[in-house]
Amino acid sequence: MLSFLYARQSGVDDPVRLRRAESTRRVLSLELNHNRDVDRIHGNGINTLDIEVIDGRYMLSGGSDGVIVIYDLENNSKKPQYTCKAICTVGRSSRHVHKFSVETVQWYPHDTGMFVSSSFDKTMKVWDTETLKPAEEFQFDGNVYCHHMSPVARKHSLVAVGTKDPKVQLCDLKSGSRIHILQGHRGEILSVRWSPRYDHILATASTDSRVRIWDVRRASGSLFTLDQHNGDKSKASSEAVNTAHNGRVNGLCFTADGLHLLTTGTDDRMRLWNSATGENTLVNYGKVVNESRKGLKFTVSRGCSPEFVFVPCGSAVAVYGLHSGELITMLRGHYNNVDCCEFHPDYQELYSGGKDCNILAWVPVLRQPDIEDDETNSKRGGTQAAINPAFEDAWSSDED
Amino acid sequence: MNRKRALIADTFCLSKRRRCASDCVTGDSQADIRSSLQYLMTLFSRKLFNDSLPPVVLKHQLYSLHDDKTSVDKQVNELRENGELLMFQLGFDSEAFALVFAEDYRAKVLQGEAGRGTLATVEKFLAKLIPSCSDLSFNKEKMLKEFLFTDSEITQLVKSGVLTVRDAGSWWLSIPNSGKFIKYFIKGRKAVLGMVKKSKYGEILKTELEARRTTAQVKFQMKYHVHDIIGAELVECIQTTSGTLLRYVDGNNN
Numbered sequence: 001m002l003s004f005l006y007a008r009q010s011g012v013d014d015p016v017r018l019r020r021a022e023s024t025r026r027v028l029s030l031e032l033n034h035n036r037d038v039d040r041i042h043g044n045g046i047n048t049l050d051i052e053v054i055d056g057r058y059m060l061s062g063g064s065d066g067v068i069v070i071y072d073l074e075n076n077s078k079k080p081q082y083t084c085k086a087i088c089t090v091g092r093s094s095r096h097v098h099k100f101s102v103e104t105v106q107w108y109p110h111d112t113g114m115f116v117s118s119s120f121d122k123t124m125k126v127w128d129t130e131t132l133k134p135a136e137e138f139q140f141d142g143n144v145y146c147h148h149m150s151p152v153a154r155k156h157s158l159v160a161v162g163t164k165d166p167k168v169q170l171c172d173l174k175s176g177s178r179i180h181i182l183q184g185h186r187g188e189i190l191s192v193r194w195s196p197r198y199d200h201i202l203a204t205a206s207t208d209s210r211v212r213i214w215d216v217r218r219a220s221g222s223l224f225t226l227d228q229h230n231g232d233k234s235k236a237s238s239e240a241v242n243t244a245h246n247g248r249v250n251g252l253c254f255t256a257d258g259l260h261l262l263t264t265g266t267d268d269r270m271r272l273w274n275s276a277t278g279e280n281t282l283v284n285y286g287k288v289v290n291e292s293r294k295g296l297k298f299t300v301s302r303g304c305s306p307e308f309v310f311v312p313c314g315s316a317v318a319v320y321g322l323h324s325g326e327l328i329t330m331l332r333g334h335y336n337n338v339d340c341c342e343f344h345p346d347y348q349e350l351y352s353g354g355k356d357c358n359i360l361a362w363v364p365v366l367r368q369p370d371i372e373d374d375e376t377n378s379k380r381g382g383t384q385a386a387i388n389p390a391f392e393d394a395w396s397s398d399e400d
Numbered sequence: 401m402n403r404k405r406a407l408i409a410d411t412f413c414l415s416k417r418r419r420c421a422s423d424c425v426t427g428d429s430q431a432d433i434r435s436s437l438q439y440l441m442t443l444f445s446r447k448l449f450n451d452s453l454p455p456v457v458l459k460h461q462l463y464s465l466h467d468d469k470t471s472v473d474k475q476v477n478e479l480r481e482n483g484e485l486l487m488f489q490l491g492f493d494s495e496a497f498a499l500v501f502a503e504d505y506r507a508k509v510l511q512g513e514a515g516r517g518t519l520a521t522v523e524k525f526l527a528k529l530i531p532s533c534s535d536l537s538f539n540k541e542k543m544l545k546e547f548l549f550t551d552s553e554i555t556q557l558v559k560s561g562v563l564t565v566r567d568a569g570s571w572w573l574s575i576p577n578s579g580k581f582i583k584y585f586i587k588g589r590k591a592v593l594g595m596v597k598k599s600k601y602g603e604i605l606k607t608e609l610e611a612r613r614t615t616a617q618v619k620f621q622m623k624y625h626v627h628d629i630i631g632a633e634l635v636e637c638i639q640t641t642s643g644t645l646l647r648y649v650d651g652n653n654n
Contacts, residue, residue, distance in 0.1 A: 028407040233539075246494055284469035287633035325470045329407060 001367075024304040026348040026364035030319075032333045037083040038351070038359040041069045044101075046353030048297060049342040050115075052107040053151065056346045059084070060115055061353060062102030067091050068117055070129070071359075073344070084361070088132060096134050098123065103144060103294065109151045116159060118144040124161060126173065138171050138178060142188075146295050149173075150194035158216065160202050162189030162295075168204050170216065182214050184222045190250040191295045195275065197258025203275075205249035210242070211263055213278060224278045226263070228271060245269060251296035255307060255322065256345075262309060262322075264298065266290050270311065272322070283325040289313045297340035301348070310350055312338035317352050317362075333360050433475040436465045437485075437499065443624040448584070452512055452577050454504035459487070459497040460631035461624075480534045489536045489572055491564075492586060496632070500575065502530050509562065512576055518556040525549070525557055529573075538563070539570035584619040589634075591617035592625040596635055596648045603647040605640075 004021055007013035044065040051059045051073070059071045068090040075082040090097050098119035108114040114135070118124040120143045126136040142164025149159050157173040158180070168189055170180035187208035195201035201223075202214045212222035226244040233241055245265025253262045254275065261275045270288040272281045288311055290296060300322065301308040307322040310331075317331040317338055336356035343350055350362040440462070441455035462472050476499065479485040486505055488498040506526050513519045528547050535542075543549045549557075554571075557563045561576025575581075595612065596604055610622050618625065626646075629635050635646040 232535075233537075282470065282473060284473050286463070286469055324468065326468060 020303060020305040023301075023348055024306065027301055027304050027308055027319075028328070029365040030331060030348075030350055030362040031365050032331075032360060033363040033365075035080045035082065036361045036363050038071060038361055039069075039083055039086045040358060041086045041089055042067060042357045045336075045339060045355035045357060046359060047102060047339050048104050049340050049351055049353050049359065050106050051342050051344055051351070052112050053109060054111060056344055058087070058107070058112055059342070059351065060105045060107060061359060062105040062117055062119075063357075064101040065092065066098040066100060066102055066119065066121075068098075068102060068105060068127075090127070090132055094132065096125070096132075098125070104146045104148075106147065106149055109149055109153075116147060116149065118147045118161065120144070122163075124159070124171070136173070136176060140169070141165060145189060146191050148192050148194055150199050151196055153194070153199035155199065156216075160192040160194065160204070162192045162204060162206075164188045166206065166208075168192060168202075168214075180216070182212075182216070182222070184212055184214075185210065187248075190248065191252040193252040193254055193261075195258045196254050196256065197275075201258075201275075203252055203254070203261055205244070205252045205263060207248040208243075209245050209247060209249060209265070211244040211249050211252070211261075211273075213275070226261075226271075226273050226278050226280070228280050230280050230282075244271065244273075250290065250292055250294065251298055251311075253298055253300055253309075255300050256302040260322075262298070262300065264288060264290055264296055264311065266292075270309070270320070281323075283323060285309075285320050285325045286327065288318065288320075292339075297342075299341055299343045299350075301343055302345040304348075310341050310343060310352075312341055312352065312354070314338075315354070317341055317350070331362055333362075334358065432466070433462065433472065433479070434484075436462055437501075440465075440624070440627065441501070443621050443627070445620055445624075448619055449577065449580060452508065453575065453581060454500050454508040456575065456578070456581060457499045458490075458628055458631070459499055460495070461627040462631065464627045464630035464637075477534075483531045486530075486573070487534070487536060488574055488578075490578075490582060491572075492582060497536075498575070498578075505575070506530060509560075509576060513560060516560070518560045521549075521553045521556045522560050522562060524553075525562060535573070537566055537570055537572045543571075588618040588620050588625050589628060591615055592622070593629060593634060593648070596629075596646055603638075603645055605642060606637075606644040606646055609646060 004018045008015055008018045042063040042065060044063050046061050046063050048062045049059060057072060057074045059073055061069050069086045070088050071084045072087050073084050099121040100119055102117050102119045105115060105117045113129055114126060115129060116124060116126050122140045122143060124138040124144055124147055125134040128135050140163050144161060144163045147159050147161045158170045159173060161169045161171060166185040166187060168182040169178055171178045185204065185206040185208055187206045189204055189206050191205040193203045200215050200217050202216055203211060205211045211226040213224055214222045225242055227242050228244055244263055245267050247266035249263055249265045251264035259275060261273045262270060264270045268287045268290055270285045272283045273279065274281060296312065298309065298311040306324065308328065309320045309322050311318050315334050315337055319328040319331065321328055334354045334356055336354055338352050338354035341350055341352040348364050351359055353359045437457055440457040444455040446455065459476060463469050466472050476485065480487055484502055486500050486502050490496050490498050509522060509526065513522050543554055561574065563571040564574040566572045595609065606626065610626060614622055630637055634649060636649050638645040638647060
């Protein structure tokens with residue numbers, strides 16, 4: 001670490017290098033911290049989490065009981081022990097609360113005055129944060145599995161909605177119209193995602209095992225479908241030609257630069273695709289257990305040198321290296337299935353929510369100060385924790 | 401006190417790398433995969449099939465020997481492109497691929513065909529296939545136009561077992577007489593998984609499992625099956641102070 005600081009100071013290294021190295025170190029040391037807690041408001045499982053992009057201060061969560069809660073993640077008390085308080089909730093007593101489970105929530109990408117939530121009660125509501133009343137409500141014919149607003153769009157404010165209907169609907173927030181439809185899928189749409197690089201590129205995943213990439217400015221169909229065999233028709237059985245997975249595709253996530261797309265499917269596989277050409281990069285993550293009947297929400301780290309993917313796997317969160325495919329670690333702490341996770345890029349923290357009604361905050365372990373007169377510690381490069389003299393090893397020899 | 405060993409990124413590992421550079425395994429080269437393949441081929445029981453089958457290894461058995469699955473995949477594809485290795489889709493699982501060395505395959509097929517009328521067609525097919533083709537299946541136009549086979553020759557190839565029907569007008573590449581292999585393999589896998597499942601707490605040390613007596617269901621060597629269930633992630637591998645522990649994973653289709 002000191003060598004990185006010196007290199008940056010003397011100009012040998014780019015400033016970004018120190019930042020990336022430190023972010024990577026922090027992500028690798030994610031752990032449950034007894035100093036950080038999140039208020040427990042939900043009475044039923046938590047389906048979705050979203051942290052706003054402007055300040056990274058407020059987090060939205062949506063639960064299976066239809067309740068939506070906003071938390072303040074910033075620690076303004078001077079103590080290390082901090083519970084992220086729930087500032088306001090749309091609880092069961094509110095007149096406008098969703099009747100059934102809330103599947104997706106998302107902050108308006110440009111400010112926190114507004115957020116959008118969609119639910120199994122076949123509606124999508126646009127809420128005013130100040131008054132906690134819906135400013136707009138969109139009705140659909142089937143359960144709404146997911147929705148997404150483009151994080152980079154300036155020219156349009158379209159919300160892509162995936163429902164039980166095989167048609168992907170685009171709702172315009174400015175005019176309230178919903179006439180734009182994307183046709184092409186043959187099954188329910190389990191996940192939709194806008195590209196963080198271009199404001200007109202949309203990816204959709206469906207139960208017909210296909211993932212389609214659309215350009216919303218075009219009148220004709222999708223740009224291309226992701227094919228797991230990269231066009232090699234000989235590998236698949238005849239029905240499985242041109243599919244992204246051998247089962248339902250239920251999770252989509254773009255990397256932060258928008259160049260790659262990750263998909264997960266119920267065939268227990270996760271695949272990494274080049275988002276410009278649709279080519280399967282064939283990175284093998286092994287068996288990524290996936291039994292979710294609806295969408296799976298997973299996330300990718302931002303600002304680290306080998307990027308990491310955080311995928312909920314049963315009751316743990318699995319951390320994989322993005323391009324190497326190796327399983328780095330499993331974060332265990334939940335008592336029941338984990339449904340969603342969200343990465344906070346500024347502090348390299350991970351928040352995960354699951355069926356046990358808890359939101360857990362995974363915080364990087366703080367670096368312990370070096371003990372300067374202890375020779376074994378300085379040899380190992382300074383990440384050794386300081387040992388309490390009561391636990392110090394006073395009987396085994398140093399030769400091992 | 402933090403007893404867990406912290407995960408350290410590569411960039412911070414400079415001093416550690418210098419110290420154990422001698423005993424660290426450097427990146428796998430092609431030779432490593434080939435030697436792992438040869439080791440796994442020795443575990444295959446030839447006598448069981450009266451020497452009519454070439455030694456067959458499954459691709460996921462390699463994952464139990466090497467850590468990085470992506471590089472294993474890449475090297476297997478390189479070997480296939482060089483024409484040294486052939487890959488087959490085995491039917492019972494869309495992800496299970498069988499690997500056979502090209503010379504072994506050619507020798508056994510010709511040995512099986514000796515004296516039959518279809519020998520000439522099969523020889524012609526193998527000559528076209530082995531140097532460059534890395535397809536798993538063929539459809540009609542490819543057979544007729546590229547390889548210049550007639551319909552009757554295609555029927556002869558199917559009869560000899562080199563091609564298996566996949567769909568109307570397309571065929572999988574296959575190993576002749578492999579039906580028995582697949583049957584014994586599936587039975588043996590089920591039996592070995594059952595052994596792990598029935599152990600106390602559903603887990604067993606790998607060395608103990610390898611030392612157990614095989615039941616009548618298990619025709620292959622125990623190590624062959626153990627590599628298979630580890631590579632296919634049907635059991636979880638946990639490192640303990642007494643060696644590797646295999647724990648049965650719930651939610652399997654088997």
